Amino acid sequence: MSKGSFLNASVGRKFLMSITGLFLIMFLLVHMSINLLLIFDDSGDLFNIAAHFMATNPFIKIIEPVLALGFAIHILWSIIITIQNMRARPVKYLKSNQAVNSTWASRNMFILGAMLFVYIGIHLYNFWWKMKFAGDPLLEHITVMQAGVPVEMENAYALVATLFKESVIYDIVYIIGGVLLGLHVSHGFWSAFQTIGFNNHIWRKRLFVLAQVIGAIFAIGFSVIPLYFLIKF
Amino acid sequence: MADVILKKIYVKVWRQNNVRAKGRFETYEVENISQGSSFLEMLDILNDKLIREGKDPIAFDHDCREGICGTCSLYVNGRAHGPDRDITTCQLHMRKFNEGETITIEPWRAGAFPVIKDLMVDRTAFEKIQQAGGFVSVNTGGVPDGNAIPIGYEDAEEAMDAAACIGCGACVATCKNSSAMLFVAAKVSQLAKLPQGKVEGKRRAKAMVAKMDELGFGGCTNTGACELECPKGISISHIARLNREYLKAKFSD
Numbered sequence: 095m096s097k098g099s100f101l102n103a104s105v106g107r108k109f110l111m112s113i114t115g116l117f118l119i120m121f122l123l124v125h126m127s128i129n130l131l132l133i134f135d136d137s138g139d140l141f142n143i144a145a146h147f148m149a150t151n152p153f154i155k156i157i158e159p160v161l162a163l164g165f166a167i168h169i170l171w172s173i174i175i176t177i178q179n180m181r182a183r184p185v186k187y188l189k190s191n192q193a194v195n196s197t198w199a200s201r202n203m204f205i206l207g208a209m210l211f212v213y214i215g216i217h218l219y220n221f222w223w224k225m226k227f228a229g230d231p232l233l234e235h236i237t238v239m240q241a242g243v244p245v246e247m248e249n250a251y252a253l254v255a256t257l258f259k260e261s262v263i264y265d266i267v268y269i270i271g272g273v274l275l276g277l278h279v280s281h282g283f284w285s286a287f288q289t290i291g292f293n294n295h296i297w298r299k300r301l302f303v304l305a306q307v308i309g310a311i312f313a314i315g316f317s318v319i320p321l322y323f324l325i326k327f
Numbered sequence: 328m329a330d331v332i333l334k335k336i337y338v339k340v341w342r343q344n345n346v347r348a349k350g351r352f353e354t355y356e357v358e359n360i361s362q363g364s365s366f367l368e369m370l371d372i373l374n375d376k377l378i379r380e381g382k383d384p385i386a387f388d389h390d391c392r393e394g395i396c397g398t399c400s401l402y403v404n405g406r407a408h409g410p411d412r413d414i415t416t417c418q419l420h421m422r423k424f425n426e427g428e429t430i431t432i433e434p435w436r437a438g439a440f441p442v443i444k445d446l447m448v449d450r451t452a453f454e455k456i457q458q459a460g461g462f463v464s465v466n467t468g469g470v471p472d473g474n475a476i477p478i479g480y481e482d483a484e485e486a487m488d489a490a491a492c493i494g495c496g497a498c499v500a501t502c503k504n505s506s507a508m509l510f511v512a513a514k515v516s517q518l519a520k521l522p523q524g525k526v527e528g529k530r531r532a533k534a535m536v537a538k539m540d541e542l543g544f545g546g547c548t549n550t551g552a553c554e555l556e557c558p559k560g561i562s563i564s565h566i567a568r569l570n571r572e573y574l575k576a577k578f579s580d
Contacts (some may be wrong), residue, residue: 104506105573112537175546182545184438188352191405192503196550198531201503203548261545286464287547288563291571293565 107175112286114168117310119279120162126315133322138251139238149225149234161327176204182303191320199281213271220242221263225250232256258323261309265320271311272320283308331362336371337429340385343442346449350442354429360423365408366419367392367399386445392417394558397458397493400500401446402433407497407556415558437505438543452542453510455495460527460534461514467523469488482520489516491559498553498561504545508552510536512565519572529576536573 100106115273128148130140148154192201224230225248232252237244257264283305287293293301336357343350357575358375364372367389369511374384399416403409409419424430431571434448442447492513515532524531547566554563 099537100577102545103536104508104540105570106577108548109570109574175548179506179545179548182438182543183436184506185350185436187405187433187436189405189433191410192501192550192552194406195501195552195555196503198369200548200550281549288549288567289570291545291563291567291574293567294492295562298564298567300510327356 102291104178104180106210107171110167110171112289114164115286116170116280117161117164118168119283120273121164122279122312126312130252130320132254138249138255140253141254142236142238142247142249143240143245145250146245149248156295165214168205169207172204181233197281198284199277203281204276206274209274210271210278213267213274216267217271221250221253223277224253254321258320259327262324268320269317272316273313275316276309276311278309279312280306280309331422333360333424333426333578334358335427336360336369336424337427338432340430340432340446341442342385342445343434345444346441360421361446362420362422362424362455365392366401366421366448367417367419369421369563386443386447386529388447390446394418395493397418400448402434402500404431407435408474408495408558409502411483413560415493415497416575425447430477433492435498435500437499439505439507440496442498445531447508448492448496448553450496452544453507454498455542456487456507456511456535456538458479458516459538460531462519463518463527465521465526476522478521484562485565486517489513489520489561489565492517492561493559495558497556497558499550501556502545502547503550503552504548506547506553507539507542507544508547508566509561509563510558510568512563512569513561515569515572516565519568529579532569532572536569 101110126142128141132138134140225233230253233248233250234252235246237246238247238257241247258268284293284298284301285300285305287297329426329447335526337354338357339352339354341350342353355377357369357375360369367387370385370387377384380420388398388400390396392399394415394417397415398408399410401416408414408416408475411419434440434442434446435448435450437448439452440450443449490513492510496510498502498509499505502508515528515535518531519528549566551563551564554561
């Protein structure tokens, strides 16, 4: 198989988008599940234990660069594909009524993606950068009883909860981020299956409905956390 | 049903003298059009008026005028084949329009479909894709006896549904990426489901996708617009099959 021609072909490029997209959705499911611990335990112990586990687990250490690569490919290829697609129509329509034949999210995946890119930048600076490199006084080590054994760990809960308790603007940014992600996934999920060829006239309806459900879960799951802190504190 | 007459409508139409010329929109008044007349008849009446006034009539493609030849095109009020489902432009009627309305008519817009004149576009690109692999070249022998080669009902139906494609180019015209995936998918699918076509399935999918890319069509982003604007209602499930055929062929290389 000649790799060059495959990755330059329209279907090949889309195949990469699909595989990386589905991989990112799996990551997001794990990410969201752990995040939700933020709202189920106001002492922060549950979230801290989970964050500590993720930070020290060797498997996560291996998967981290793969995840970064997944993001990089998904983003770079989306730019290549979008430029190629825009070139295919040099003269635009004066009047185009696409609202009747397709969903808004499906037509604006690149714009949604670009907004999510900005959001991820903010998000990484808020938490990931501080936990991994810069450090923050809020992260000062605490001791949490884990299965009867005291374990020393970073207070990740304090960093996250303080941001959400103190800044209404960040709450709103994170709520919008969650909704944008939901919209992106509501098309991306079923579209990925279509592109890798796993679809037919029966599965199509199922996958489309499933994509809406997963999109809604992401939108609600991620937005509910800043919303919780916004309302409760 | 009593015939309703549209006393006056406005037609805003793309005029372009030839492939190289720069085009422009011009608006014409058309009077006394029966709502029972077809859209193309309305254009005939307008052209008749233009000719009488010594002006250049509007060039547009049309042939059978019964929705089977795939010659007519036109992007009417922002939609391929106009504001209706499962029809070609020649099957569009003036009852879809209102008194005093301005109807915008544009040619198919795609780099791979250059405008020849006014509303006529060159769809040779579709022929080139077909020539790249949309055929069966193995010896299939003479006419087989009835039921000698059993083909399942579902397979036969799906192949026939794909074969309904008339190659009009509405899928390309309506796709935000000017992608020809629905066309290619239909042409691959109509053969992939049948024993005669299966033999060359891998080569066909690869060759037709490569040709489609080479001719400058965009990629598919699964918006599904093509399926809804396709006059034959060809399903994007066929695109999934094309992807499957293509990926299988590529990974077995």
